[in-house]
Amino acid sequence: MFPNYEGIHLKLMRTRSGVSLLELVISITILGILAAGVIPLIQNTAIRSKEIELRRNLRIIRTALDDYRKTFDRMPDGPLKTGSGYPENLAELVEGHDFGDAKAGSVKFLRRPVLNPMDKNSASDDKWGWELRCYKDEPDSSSWCGEDVFDIYAPQEGQAIDGTKYSEW
Secondary structure, X not given: OOOOHHHHHHHHHHHHOOOOHHHHHHHHHHHHHHHHHHHHHHHHHHHHHHHHHHHHHHHHHHHHHXXXXXXXHHOOOOOXXXXXXXXXXXXXXXXXXXXXXXXXXXXXXXXXXOXXXXXXXXXXXXXXXXXXXXOOOOOOOOOOOOOOOOEEEOOOOOEOOOOOEHHHO
16 A cells, blocks of 8 residues: 555665765776876975075075174274185184174174085085185186185076076075
8 A cells, every 4th residue: 555665765775875986986087187286286396495495595694694794894903803804614604703892702693504405415514515605706606715705605506496597596
């Protein structure tokens, strides 16, 4: 008299309870396509973050070199005012320099070495992974006269994402 709805319901449950092989293959294919598109973006992000850190570190050291020179220029003429007005090496920016001011004592310009993020061995290097130029060198010189540190640059060959060379920054 009453239709058997339980049998129909159980039959529908059995046919819909799993995922077909075709659905699984399509899902995996879609995920593979999305992953293939995301991987290059992740690689570019890693390179871009190193480039940002490289530019920032160059700016920090160059600012410290300029501050060193400004402090030297403010110093009164006397026996302590010798040289070009730039530090003899990068370590002098961290260790400090006595400019002859009894109140200030030894003046430090950096708290710690600022390393080149593109150089894996920069922590063991006395130049912190950078190449140096003195005030006598040409602006695009790749050699250091050895007297003072007027400027620094990244020695890495290659181009940045924006097409410029690292050594020209």
